[in-house]
Amino acid sequence: MEMLRAKCLIAGDSTVGKSAITQVFHSDGTMFPKNYTMTTGVEVCQKMMSLGNKNDSVDIFIFDSAGKEVFSEICEKHWDDVGLLALVFDVTDLESLNNCKKWKQKISRHLNPEKSIPSVLIGNKADLEQRRQVTTEEGEELAGQLGMIYFECSAKQNNGVDAPFNWMAKKLASFYDDSPDKVQLLE
Template sequence: MVKLRAKCILAGDATVGKSALCQLFRSDGTHFQKNYTMTTGVEVVVKSVNLPESNDSVEFFIFDSAGKDIFLDSVEKLWGQPSVLCLVFDVTSEQSFKSCAKWLERARAHTQGLQMPGVLVGNKTDLSVRRTVDTESAREWALSQGLEYFETSVKETENHEVPFRTLALAFHNIYREKLEVIQALA
């Protein structure tokens, strides 16, 4: 049994639901906090994900990052070298979707050329009548950037754990690939 540790950057514009997604994931879907104070830097949440097929686990250190530009420089300094990326946008905000390109570019600048699995999460699907970003456009952009795409409604506790489980599996797969290379050299 192996316990891996991964730094997960949670990024996206302000008010897209990053903190709510993170807190719901941490509480295993049992706690949706209705009122949040704006994140002004980075809040770190620790949560382990068990990988059922291997008995291994990935312990995430999730860096829930402020989405306001005013905090961007200080936030990036705290990112260091991320292992995985979770980009979040609000499906009712075209601007938050467009901003994902900026967030992705900034996160990738910290990887030093290393492989960094990532997901794009469209949140607030419960607000379907106000939706401005369609599923297919978001999926196509995500795939073009090498990201997997998921939609969620944190408010309705729908699909909130799947992006993190996907990231855990991807990170674990990278670990196994590196281990195989090392074992082949021995």
């Protein structure tokens, strides 16, 4: 059995639901934060993922970064050795989608260009269909421009939250199988 360990950075604007996604995923859907508490640095949690029909697993260390610019210096100290990347925006806030370009640019300075890093763009709050400002097609288009795969979810309803993490874990294992020296793992 092969176990891979990887740091997963979750970034995006404040209030898009990064912490809610992290907590719902980490708790297997049993914990959605009822009250909003702003992340003021980086919160870390860990989850072991089995890769299904393979005997392999991926131990994901999730680094949930604050979205406010005032905390960026603190957050950036934790952005090295990233093996998985998830950018999050709010589908009811077009500006949060547009800001994902800036987030990707900022984070890219910390990524090892010689490593293959599975990356996803997540549109959260998909349950708020009446307030939607970003179409699925617009999310997919930006994901393509950023070299990412697009997912939508609702952390509140625990709908689609696991899908991006499952995809990243399987992609990491696939990259590892093809060329172990091309993936960024935690020792």
